[in-house]
Amino acid sequence: MTSEQLSKTLSTNPVVIRRIMAGLRDMGIVQSERGHGGGWTISRDLSSVSLRDVYTALGEPMVFALGNRQEMPDCLVEQAVNAALNDAFRQAEALLIQRLGEVTLADLAADFHERWKQNKTKKANPHAA
Amino acid sequence: MTSEQLSKTLSTNPVVIRRIMAGLRDMGIVQSERGHGGGWTISRDLSSVSLRDVYTALGEPMVFALGNRQEMPDCLVEQAVNAALNDAFRQAEALLIQRLGEVTLADLAADFHERWKQNKTKKANPHAA
DNA sequence: CTTTCTCGTAACATATAAAGTTGCATGAAA
DNA sequence: TTTCATGCAACTTTATATGTTACGAGAAAG
DSSP: OOHHHHHHHTTSOHHHHHHHHHHHHHTTSEEEEOSTTOEEEEOSOGGGOBHHHHHHHTTOOOSBSSSOSOSSOSOHHHHHHHHHHHHHHHHHHHHHHHHHHHOBHHHHHHHHHHHHHHHHHHHHOTTOO | OOHHHHHHHTTSOHHHHHHHHHHHHHTTSEEEEOSTTOEEEEOSOGGGOBHHHHHHHTTOOOSBSSSOSOSSOSOHHHHHHHHHHHHHHHHHHHHHHHHHHHOBHHHHHHHHHHHHHHHHHHHHOTTOO
């Protein structure tokens, strides 16, 4: 698919797509081809790519919207709060990232196709039990 | 302390302080008094207030900066991702909030005083072993 | 009873970061 | 050589959090 097509599917802009895909490309998850007939293709087996790989490719953005503004703040209150919560934050993050590692794109694709079938059935017989 | 004093300590504005403290006041954690000699006082024993109480008083802001934009999106891909990760997000959030419930303001105050003492010693003998 | 000090709150302004856009160079196929 | 695509830098827009101003109301001091 081209960035143009992807951007329409996701209701955004081709350049935004390229910015995001650049990270995936650098990790060898997708490939891009220029020129006529070009666009994006997946370059690995879906079962070999986990959401953790995607997370890494996207630059490991902040997981939490809370806490830990600074690792070693001057403020002693901040230090005390950090000391009390750092372990919990680390554990929570580890839990999430571990789970990201367990989910492959193949898993998501399979679930998607399941939902797709369900969706078609529902649309055909909207009042079925 | 007055909002004015607090705002200077935290390098911000009195109105910002009042906005935040309003939540704590509505939960009965702090009290405010108007007029001459007024300001903010803590209305409960520090050991009876947990960070979870504070979190609740502040309106339970989003814990994660990631995932779950919509609980039940139309997009089937989004649905598949949510299905794969919702449990992990819930567990991670539960872990954090449980920890918030275990930390009281008294704990933080005790740790703060410890750090305060250490800090004074260090300043007096900056080259001590 | 007037002045001073404080919070309460609404309205407005600013700053920051995310998202979107434009423009143009580069590469590839028709 | 025209068309179509990505790559990338620069710029603009938007959304949100933060900060500010203004003023009303309550409470103590003089």
